[in-house]
Amino acid sequence: MSTETAKSKDAYNATIARITPVADGLSLFLLEPDRPIDGRLPGHYVSIGLTDPDSGKLIRRPYSLSQSLGSTCDPNLLELLIIHVPEGELTPLLFNLTEGDRLFLRPKMLGSYLLPKLDPDMSIILASTGTGVAPHMTMLETCVEACRQVVLMECVRYSAELAYANQIQAYATGHPNLLYLPLVTREGGPKRYIQEFFSEGILEQEHGIQIDATHTHVFACGNPAMIGIPREDRKTGALSFEIQNGLIETLIQKYGLSIHKPRRPGEIHFEKYW
């Protein structure tokens, strides 16, 4: 073992308490930090790392914190929903680990993909692709308890990848202000993407969901192609959209919502994973 490797492994400060396979190449990891990390809010992410056995370098990546509904486990344990990217750097190492193995966990809650001040007139739409459902699981109960209406939409390739579907469906049964819309693209049924629910008015026409800048906040997490993040001209503030009919373009142009920024609060919140 090189000195560099030894050093970065010395930085390991968390243990994998449990790994729960969800689908092929998709697992829930429950991490136990050596010391609890303060300041957690719904939507936060953490950074974890493993030493690359060849270079000895610590490879770090961000992961949204997730949350199983009704979980009774120690609140200091951190739940992550992670997909294996075979050509990636960190996840092939991660998916070789077993329970009890150690890794690096930056002892800080990170990110600004956080809920606004909620009120009973609000309607919150949580839209994700793939593992992007993770931060929405940490927001879900808070939103359902505080807001008039919550829509949780998630789009995955195969239904086995709907990691929390059973829990969400059971929870929705007792909470009529929650609408759960799981979408699956590769099982032969009609392919419907999240963006189309907005651009084609499906949410309004089929589900009676009104979208307007006064009452609606939309959270979008996961694949940048779904989110459709615009470029902003620094001088004029004009937005240009490389991805046509992405979610953000529709929310701005059709519904009059604006992108949330720390100094200019808006109703569109997004977290892109790559």
Ligand SMILES: Cc1cc2nc3c(=O)[nH]c(=O)nc-3n(C[C@H](O)[C@H](O)[C@H](O)COP(=O)(O)OP(=O)(O)OC[C@H]3O[C@@H](n4cnc5c(N)ncnc54)[C@H](O)[C@@H]3O)c2cc1C
């Ligand atoms: C704020 C933030 C939070 C994130 N949270 C999560 C999370 O909760 N779960 C999770 O699995 N990933 C999450 N990611 C992505 C994660 O950080 C890594 O990029 C991913 O695990 C791949 O790492 P890697 O080193 O194996 O691959 P890399 O060498 O980093 O390869 C990156 C490539 O992998 C693909 N990729 C990355 N993330 C995903 C994904 N989630 N689904 C499908 N393809 C992907 C893309 O093609 C991307 O270009 C998050 C990213 C950000 C910025």
